[in-house]
Amino acid sequence: MTENAEIPGGQKSPIILRVTEHGEAATGSFYEKVGGRATFERLVRHFYEGVRTDPVLWPMYPEQDLEGAIQRLTGFLEQYWGGPGTYSEQRGHPRLRMRHAPFKVNQQARDHWLSHMRTAVDSLGLSPLDDATLWGYLDRAAQAMVNTFEE
Numbered sequence: 001m002t003e004n005a006e007i008p009g010g011q012k013s014p015i016i017l018r019v020t021e022h023g024e025a026a027t028g029s030f031y032e033k034v035g036g037r038a039t040f041e042r043l044v045r046h047f048y049e050g051v052r053t054d055p056v057l058w059p060m061y062p063e064q065d066l067e068g069a070i071q072r073l074t075g076f077l078e079q080y081w082g083g084p085g086t087y088s089e090q091r092g093h094p095r096l097r098m099r100h101a102p103f104k105v106n107q108q109a110r111d112h113w114l115s116h117m118r119t120a121v122d123s124l125g126l127s128p129l130d131d132a133t134l135w136g137y138l139d140r141a142a143q144a145m146v147n148t149f150e151e
């Protein structure tokens, strides 16, 4: 995981050995453990169902390119957790703080984002340990994305 060894919040994620530069992790990964691509896509589709109904979040998203947004978030998450590195092949280094700079991410937006993500994570029915692993990351990452105190 050389491309995204840096995660929001400045922490370092564990190094993941890949079979090729952008290939899958060579050793067992969280990605595989929880069911691979299908699980992450299910998570993100569920998440966006919530976002579409959200008066704070939905105006920020590209209405005509919802499928693109679904693919970008799914691709990022699968790469982060040890799946294929397709996201960085297509989008380059994640640089998530920078990519969120155009949006007003205040505490309210973070709370809304996390509430839809919580519902989506619940829908996966993961083991308590896997749930806590995934949720701990999403919670910290969402906090790291906040870029304004403006209401």
Ligand code: HEM
Residues within 6 Å of the ligand: 057, 060, 061, 062, 068, 069, 070, 072, 073, 076, 077, 091, 096, 099, 100, 103, 104, 105, 109, 110, 113, 114, 138, 141, 142, 143, 145, 146
């Ligand atoms: C805290 C509240 C957040 C808000 C309001 C927010 C909002 C947005 C918006 C409006 C976009 C543009 C949609 C698109 O065209 O792809 C976006 C993209 C994205 N977000 Fe967030 N986001 C938040 C948190 C997060 C977190 C915690 C993560 C990672 C765990 C994340 C990962 C991404 C990724 C990977 C993209 C696509 C970047 C790209 O390649 O262009 N976001 N976000």
